[in-house]
Amino acid sequence: MPGKFIDDLGLEAPIFQAPMAGVSTPAMAAAVSNAGGLGGLGLGASTPDAALQAIQETRALTSRPFNVNVFCHASAVRDSIRERQWIKRTRPLFEAFDATPPESLREIYTPFQTNDAMLGVLLETRPAVVSFHFGLPRPDQIEALRLAGCRLIATATSLAEARRIADGGLDAIIAQGWAAGGHRGMFDPAAPDERRSTQTLVRQFVSEVPLPIIAAGGLMDGADIQRAIDGGAVAAQLGTAFLRCPESLADEAYRARVVSGVETVMVRSISGRPARCLINRYTAWAEGVAISEIPAYPCAYDLGKALNAAAKAKGETGFGAQWAGSGAARAVDLPAGELLKLLEAQRQSTCRHP
Structure with a gap:
């Protein structure tokens, strides 16, 4: 069951805060998780020591699950x-x-695939969710994180990437539409970009790939989130919506x-x-x-x-x-926890009154 992924995480709202490197903070991630969503830390640009500190700071603020994101780009x-x-x-x-x-x-930035010190931090801290952007880790890294109890997700911008994620043994896929802010999660930035909308990607992935799909890109309120779920996503990931939060x-x-x-x-x-x-x-x-x-x-x-x-x-x-x-x-100017609750209230209202 696709919804089991969200249930297993114990989320009260099917909303992920995007792990925006350089913008997200332990305070933001913890506030979102405490409010019932999945907070995120963007650690792809961090050193292992800085990553460890960020995870520890987040753990001090919440006992709930959160997502730690790393970069899997090819070396330059x-x-x-x-x-x-x-x-x-x-x-x-x-x-x-x-x-x-x-x-x-x-x-x-050092790619995660060549950064076993960062892998060591993740194995030591065992965040509930580890996510990957720009590609996939080495198979042995995936296996080590799975054995550590981490749920693994990765970003896809095309069906071919989504299939590679599924074949890699991960737990869920982030369908990143063309409207998303920040870096495209393309595995190969030199390849043609299909520039699919979030809605199109979600429908395509749901019909072709046997993993839970998280919608991302251009989603700003509860109605947007519910439309993504109606299209087959189990959750939605929002980043730009959280830019104005005090955290x-x-x-x-x-x-x-x-x-x-x-x-x-x-x-x-x-x-x-x-x-x-x-x-x-x-x-x-x-x-x-x-x-x-x-x-x-x-x-x-x-x-x-x-x-x-x-x-x-x-x-x-x-x-x-x-x-x-x-x-x-x-985007609205609200504390991250309050924003998460607002988004979920909007989503439920839309769900009750289609």
């Missing part, structure tokens, strides 16, 4: 010529803020743009992988940049973070990775 294929040209191309942006770009780019690490400029009605755009230039961002000065600058000119993820992100820091030091907030889904303007 370095191209020194492309990287030097990229640094040169962005130099005028840095100089506008009296700064200089880095002399070289770093591969700032969020989003800065004031980011929050202001979330509610300003600014549109979003899918860009690769900020990090090196496709990601949906609020339109800002950086995305506008990158409009004419060919994909072939952008360094590999996460090396491009090294430069992007440096540029944002230089801009913010001069009071310019338009160069950040302001990830957001297409429904960003509908």
Whole structure:
């Protein structure tokens, strides 16, 4: 039974808070879990020590299940010529803020597949749910986490990816639609993107893959959640909806743009992988940049973070990775636990009165 996945976790609401790296916090994850949903920690950009601390802080705030997310991207294929040209191309942006770009780019994130220290943290702490973005871990890592009692889920943007997740022996699949904020979970960012809506992916996965499906992408209120469930999902994952919560690490400029009605755009230039961002000065600058000119993820992100820091030091907030889904303007300013309860009340109301 697909619903057994939610029942086994003991959730009171079929709502997951997306584990947004750089935005989610132990306080947010704990508040969502305490309110009956599944909170999430985005630890793909964290060191093992930082990940351990975040998990321990969350455990101190809740005894309920929560999700820990890690990145399973392929190691960067370095191209020194492309990287030097990229640094040169962005130099005028840095100089506008009296700064200089880095002399070289770093591969700032270690893939989970090659990070057994992070695996050790997860085996030590045994979070109820471990989720994977950008791909799948090694089979032995999957087996170790399963033996530790963790439920395992991964993001898919296509039926082929969903089938690979099922074949890998995981417990559930996140169907990430085109409207989702932040990074696309594509296993291969160089492959064609089908750009399917959340609703289309859910229907397709439910009919073709024998695993519970969690809908993600463009979902902002209880009615959106219930529509996803009516389409066959067992739960919905929301990230942008939580950006304005006081527990969020989003800065004031980011929050202001979330509610300003600014549109979003899918860009690769900020990090090196496709990601949906609020339109800002950086995305506008990158409009004419060919994909072939952008360094590999996460090396491009090294430069992007440096540029944002230089801009913010001069009071310019338009160069950040302001990830957001297409429904960003509908986000509300509520504590995470209160928001979770509101979303569930809206969902139940919609369910009672179709």
